[in-house]
Amino acid sequence: MGQVDPTFIQELEHRPKPVVIEAQGIPQIDLSPSVPIQELVDQIHDACKNWGFFQVINHGVPIESREKVQKAAKRFFDQTTEEKRKVKRDEANPLGYYDTEHTKNVRDWKEVFDFVVEVPTLMSASYEADDDEITEYRNQWPHHPSELREACEEYVKDVQKLSNKLLELISLSLNLPAKRLEPFFKDQTTFVRLNHYPPCLAPDLALGVGRHKDAGALTILAQDDVGGLEVKRKTDGEWIFVKPTPNAFIINVGDIIQVWSNDTYESVEHRVRVNSTRERFSIPFFANPAHYTMVEPLPELTNAQNPPKYKAYNWGKFFATRKRSNFKKLDVENIQIYHFKKSDERKIDDVVSRIENVVI
Ligand SMILES: O=C(O)CCC(=O)C(=O)O
Numbered sequence: 630m631g632q633v634d635p636t637f638i639q640e641l642e643h644r645p646k647p648v649v650i651e652a653q654g655i656p657q658i659d660l661s662p663s664v665p666i667q668e669l670v671d672q673i674h675d676a677c678k679n680w681g682f683f684q685v686i687n688h689g690v691p692i693e694s695r696e697k698v699q700k701a702a703k704r705f706f707d708q709t710t711e712e713k714r715k716v717k718r719d720e721a722n723p724l725g726y727y728d729t730e731h732t733k734n735v736r737d738w739k740e741v742f743d744f745v746v747e748v749p750t751l752m753s754a755s756y757e758a759d760d761d762e763i764t765e766y767r768n769q770w771p772h773h774p775s776e777l778r779e780a781c782e783e784y785v786k787d788v789q790k791l792s793n794k795l796l797e798l799i800s801l802s803l804n805l806p807a808k809r810l811e812p813f814f815k816d817q818t819t820f821v822r823l824n825h826y827p828p829c830l831a832p833d834l835a836l837g838v839g840r841h842k843d844a845g846a847l848t849i850l851a852q853d854d855v856g857g858l859e860v861k862r863k864t865d866g867e868w869i870f871v872k873p874t875p876n877a878f879i880i881n882v883g884d885i886i887q888v889w890s891n892d893t894y895e896s897v898e899h900r901v902r903v904n905s906t907r908e909r910f911s912i913p914f915f916a917n918p919a920h921y922t923m924v925e926p927l928p929e930l931t932n933a934q935n936p937p938k939y940k941a942y943n944w945g946k947f948f949a950t951r952k953r954s955n956f957k958k959l960d961v962e963n964i965q966i967y968h969f970k971k972s973d974e975r976k977i978d979d980v981v982s983r984i985e986n987v988v989i
Pocket residue numbers: 822824838843850852857858899900901910911912913
């Protein structure tokens with residue numbers, strides 16, 4: 630395996646298993662307007678509670694809109710590294726192209742292109758709690774292929790509608806008013822990632838994305854027909870392969886919904902395996918609230934018998950802290966929501982107490 634750089638190699642316990650377990654299923658939910666709303670809400674409730682993941686069909690996003698992005702993304706990633714690095718991300722501008730992301734301090738076998746949905750997107754400039762500087766994220770679009778920008782901008786308009794609809798259904802499924810979550814997204818920090826996983830010489834040692842949970846509110850993922858996404862099944866901790874369904878979206882609850890729901894719903898671990906013959910593309914849309922959001926269990930969902938399980942944390946500071954550790958290999962553990970659990974003693978004391986104390 631001399632050709633695979635050691636930075637990509639997962640520790641033994643985290644390597645993909647030789648045998649792929651195909652899920653007999655993460656739930657599939659039909660969003661056709663003809664399905665009665667209460668039926669949908671019940672299905673969403675069960676899927677979020679039992680899996681944290683589900684697929685949607687008849688979701689209203691036109692197939693052409695998605696195909697245009699897929700084609701343009703392929704043309705972009707087919708270019709030379711030199712060409713792609715003309716729009717590379719750096720510490721000043723975290724949007725654009727990069728190929729050196731780490732998840733839990735092991736390098737991912739992938740290259741990506743990130744862009745935000747709102748331009749500009751306001752975000753905390755620093756992970757330091759006493760530094761309240763705000764930065765403006767702007768997209769870096771490549772000259773080639775010239776159609777990438779328009780394809781992406783059209784696509785996000787369609788997916789945004791789906792995201793709003795899903796957030797409403799999730800609110801209803803928690804017995805909240807449909808629009809309960811909407812205000813959090815007024816100055817949203819939502820971004821989209823084009824993922825490209827090239828064929829890998831050592832698919833048994835490396836991962837396209839190492840095991841992780843999505844830190845934001847909700848993820849809406851388009852995957853192609855190659856497959857590679859694995860979800861950790863809640864019932865037994867087994868890694869389950871999510872078989873691609875043409876034109877469906879895979880939805881998962883992120884850490885913020887876990888906290889808002891006070892653990893009624895759980896953000897589930899997932900990862901991406903790679904293979905030695907076929908490249909794979911995927912497009913996650915990460916629905917994230919405004920940077921100034923203090924994330925905490927919603928008061929309507931807590932009471933004396935079910936007290937809040939988390940302390941409030943500042944989303945912008947959390948994101949900036951996470952970004953820093955994804956950007957370079959650090960010797961400290963990545964920040965996680967369990968660091969804000971009221972009962973949990975496992976804290977990165979320094980980082981956490983600084984974020985907790987942020988007053989907006
Ligand atoms: O490529 C995939 O299927 C999933 C990617 C993912 O989990 C992520 O980018 O957070």
